[in-house]
Amino acid sequence: MTAKVKYSDVEVGTEIPAQTYQIDRLNLVMYAGASGDFNPIHWRESFATQVGLPNVIAHGMYTMAQGGRFVTDWVGDPGAVVDYGVRFSAPVVVPDEGGAALEISGKVEQKLDDNKVVVALTARSNDQKVLTRAKAVVRLA
Template sequence: MTANVKYADVEVGTEIPARTFAVDRADLVRYAGASGDFNPIHWRESVAKAVGLPNVIAHGMYTMAQGGRYVTDWVGDPGAVVDYGVRFSSPVVVPDEGGATLEISGKVEKKLDDNKVVVALTARSEGQKVLTRAKAVVKLA
């Protein structure tokens, strides 16, 4: 698969259109099965509240993965991401009724050699920033 976004077509400051991802408890159960992380704070409200959380929360790695998905969907090639890192600043709280939303936007922060760019991501849920220092290095066509 080749990248759809070309290095020559982006500049520092190029904004990537924001996307909203719905997150519900079924997503968390599927992620638990795929990742092997069955911590009950990610699916059982009574346990989450007993440890001081407001409700069930999404796995941090699930939230991070949605940021990666956002970048790979933009570039059109999952293999184009050569480096990716985040810090978790707040959990994504996922109520049973209605679930949650994760809003992700991005901007090209820097152009590097070899057709690579640094994309800075912003991820919010319910107006709260959930990822900080979220950056992906992406090799473009």
């Protein structure tokens, strides 16, 4: 698959429109099965609150994966991501009723050689930044 976003079409400061990803408990159970991370803070409310959390929280790696999804959806090619990293700054709290909304936006921060760009991501849930230093290096067409 070839990236649909062209290097010549982006500049430093190019904004990638925000996307909102709904997260519910079923997503967390499915992710637990795929990842092997069955920590009960991700699916059992009584346990999560007993250890001091406000409710069930999404897996950090699930939250990070949604950032990767955002970038690959934008560029149109999952293989275009050369490097990707984040820091977790707050959990995504996922109540049983209504779940959670994770809003991710991005901006081209830097143009590099070999048709690569650095995309800085912003991820927020419940009016709180949940990822910091979230950056992806992406090779464009």
